[in-house]
Amino acid sequence: DAGITQSPRHKVTETGTPVTLRCHQTENHRYMYWYRQDPGHGLRLIHYSYGVKDTDKGEVSDGYSVSRSKTEDFLLTLESATSSQTSVYFCAIADLLYRGESGANVLTFGAGSRLTVL
Amino acid sequence: DQQVKQNSPSLSVQEGRISILNCDYTNSMFDYFLWYKKYPAEGPTFLISISSIKDKNEDGRFTVFLNKSAKHLSLHIVPSQPGDSAVYFCAATDAGNMLTFGGGTRLMVKP
Numbered sequence: 305d306a307g308i309t310q311s312p313r314h315k316v317t318e319t320g321t322p323v324t325l326r327c328h329q330t331e332n333h334r335y336m337y338w339y340r341q342d343p344g345h346g347l348r349l350i351h352y353s354y355g356v357k358d359t360d361k362g363e364v365s366d367g368y369s370v371s372r373s374k375t376e377d378f379l380l381t382l383e384s385a386t387s388s389q390t391s392v393y394f395c396a397i398a399d400l401l402y403r404g405e406s407g408a409n410v411l412t413f414g415a416g417s418r419l420t421v422l
Numbered sequence: 423d424q425q426v427k428q429n430s431p432s433l434s435v436q437e438g439r440i441s442i443l444n445c446d447y448t449n450s451m452f453d454y455f456l457w458y459k460k461y462p463a464e465g466p467t468f469l470i471s472i473s474s475i476k477d478k479n480e481d482g483r484f485t486v487f488l489n490k491s492a493k494h495l496s497l498h499i500v501p502s503q504p505g506d507s508a509v510y511f512c513a514a515t516d517a518g519n520m521l522t523f524g525g526g527t528r529l530m531v532k533p
Binding site for chain 2: 337339344345346347348349352362363394396410411412413414415416
């Protein structure tokens with residue numbers, strides 16, 4: 305997966321418990337993203353980072369926080385998991401040096417983390 | 423409200439025929455458009471993209487068409503192959519850094 309690893313790949317947890325998903329990259333890319341995939345909604349951006357300690361909210365950030373203390377790691381935390389956060393979570397990376405012919409950033413995605421909140 | 427929509431959740435095509443996947447958008451500020459392909463249990467992978475200054479971009483069997491006035495783009499796959507069976511996501515951006523995705527279309531190519 306082009307040097308991007310997500311962990312854990314599968315997790316089952318109970319409502320109210322904290323959960324942290326980890327994204328690790330070996331590409332030294334500047335941008336990192338967390339998306340969630342749900343039926344009918346496609347991929348929705350949760351949070352993103354444009355550098356160490358530089359993060360911002362995406363479309364569906366409520367209930368999630370992120371941290372990026374090193375270039376290679378981007379953590380997504382659910383402080384108190386709810387059943388509505390049952391989803392598949394994808395991390396993605398991008399670099400300004402690599403843009404598609406169109407000029408837009410081409411995201412490289414990890415394999416995903418499936419989270420089930422009971 | 424979804425700014426990028428893929429109104430067909432699924433599409434079934436015979437091998438060798440053309441597959442046409444459609445995508446509509448509402449944000450007139452979008453000026454870059456991309457298609458991603460996703461197999462089960464894998465992350466999406468980049469397929470093809472187009473800038474708003476073009477109306478067509480071709481890469482092998484894949485062609486993307488953009489109609490800015492209609493805020494519509496389409497992905498054509500010719501000829502379709504069973505290995506093309508996957509979920510296809512349309513995405514758009516207005517600054518190149520953050521993508522807004524559609525809901526996806528599941529393509530099934532029958533042998």
